[in-house]
Amino acid sequence: MKKSLFMLAAATLAFAACTSDELKVTDNQPQLTNEPMAVAFDTYVSNGTSAQTRATNSYSGHGPYATINMQEEDEGFGVFASYYAGTDNYIALGTTPPFTKPTPNFMYNQNVTYNATSTSWTYTPLMYWPNQTSVNGATDGSTDSQTGNTAQADILDRVSFFAYAPYQKIVADKTNGLDKTDGKVYGATANTQKTVGVTEMISNTATTTPQIHYVVAKEPQYSEDLLWAVAPYGGLNYTAVNGTPVKIDYGTSFVDMIKPAANTKIKFLFQHALSALKMSIVAAIDQVAPGGNLDSQTKIYVNYVKLTSETTGTNFATEGTLSLLNRVEGGDFVPNLPNWEITTGKSGPLYIGDIGLTPVPPSSEVPNISINPTLQSTKDGGTGLYNAFANAGVTSTEVGLFAAGSGGAGVDDMLMFIPVLPTGYTYAGANPLNIVVEIDYDVVTQSANVSGEQVKVNNVIRKRISLPKYRNGRIYKLKLILGVSSVQFEAEAADWTTDEQDIDLPRNLD
DSSP: OEEEEESHHHHHHHOOHHHHOOOOTTSSSSTTTTTTOOEEEEEEEEOOSSEEEEGGGGOEEEEEEEEETTTTOOOOOEEEEEEEESSOTTTTSSTTOOOOOOOSEEEEEEEEETTTTTTTEEOOOBBBSSHHHHHHHTTOOOBBBTTSBBOOOBBBEEEEEEEEEEEOBBBSSSSEETTTTTOOOEOSSSSSSSSEEEEEEOTTTTOOEEEEEEESSSSSOOOOOEEEEEEOTEEEEETTSSSEEEEEOTOOOEEOOBBBOOOOOOEEEEEESSEEEEEEEEEESSSSSSSSOOOEEEEEEEEEEEEEETTTTOOEEEEEEEESSOOOTTEEEEETTEEEOOOOTOOOOEEEEEEOOOOOOOOGGGEEEOGGGGGGBEEEETOOOOOOOEEEEEESOOOESSSGGOOOTTTTTTTEEEEEEOEEEEEEOOOOOEEEEEEEEEEEEEOOOOOOOOEEEEEEEEEEEEESSOTTEEEEEEEEEEEEEOOOOOOOOOOOOOOOOOOOOOOOOO
């Protein structure tokens, strides 16, 4: 089941999740170092009034989005976790030979779901914090701050956690889910990898940071949202068993965590790694505002719409790999911004059009998003004239610009894409994206007296606009109002007049 988790409201929800006895939070009761302590989770969702998701199987292709609850059974989120020991931290691992990160040896795509009975987020098998929490020897007289006993260990155990949503279930038959041995996400047809949305993750033996490969869908009905987990507002702060303060800053990744002194839930804030776009088009015929009536012999057909960035370092992308570890700049995590590696050749203008254009557009402008088919009609490849006028084209009724399956395209259809953000960009201080919107369209009139019995006037119009706060987690809605004026004539006929003049012509004189 394909899913999207786009939260359309502006508030943030903290799930009120009381845990079971086994996971009960008792921050004011110190936990003895020799007692096992389970790893527990809690969640927040960015820009959401509820833990709602959108499921494409209940989406008709147009109109309002159907929603399901993230707390619904068998939903939830996935967690990767790596356990490692010693003085190394997660960021440093892999920067020196042999240049590898630890495998997801603690949790691999662990599904965490909401239990309505216990009102808690649960998973199985239950995992416990590693208990080697101090680096000292027998001669080290350090005293455990919680028990008063000397804690002796040769190494320090650390765990790093990475989470994402919507969850991709693990399957063994390479059908409708993730295969843990190769990391590929398969569709309904056995052994056939998905082509849009989440198409691949790391395998359970990978020695890299958890990553998710994503391909933007050409049609909204196949769009999937993608979220990754960061520390919530205020960060995550606790005291480790060895007395060390552990602080995970707001908006950053959960790395190098040591066993807490008291039961402490890992609280995930899920941020959107994608942006979304809604686009519609309507004609204003012989008037300023949308409306008016087009002559029955005339159609307006769109060839393409192109969005091109004019802001250095920012752009649109249709394919990339998201690292669940926040990107690092200047030695520090960049809060709340997704760490995308864009696939070569998949960043540039966002092009909505028909791949059957005549003439064929340059390869750099091959359409990457399908256009609403009602806005186009078939053309003769040789003459470029239209063979059919069956489709409505652009009218005074607003319609969606994207193709959206058999249900038709609606003005609220939402297509998700990857925002390309430059180095030094910040989530809180996001700048506007200046873009050029270009539309290529034909005004076509049937006229029996002209050659080909058709008059086609091609128009290419550009307009500069600004998308405010360009970053992940935002929805941008563009409404194209196409002004069309009919050619009108006005004539005045003058009455016949008589102008009498006597003209003396030369005469022969006798």
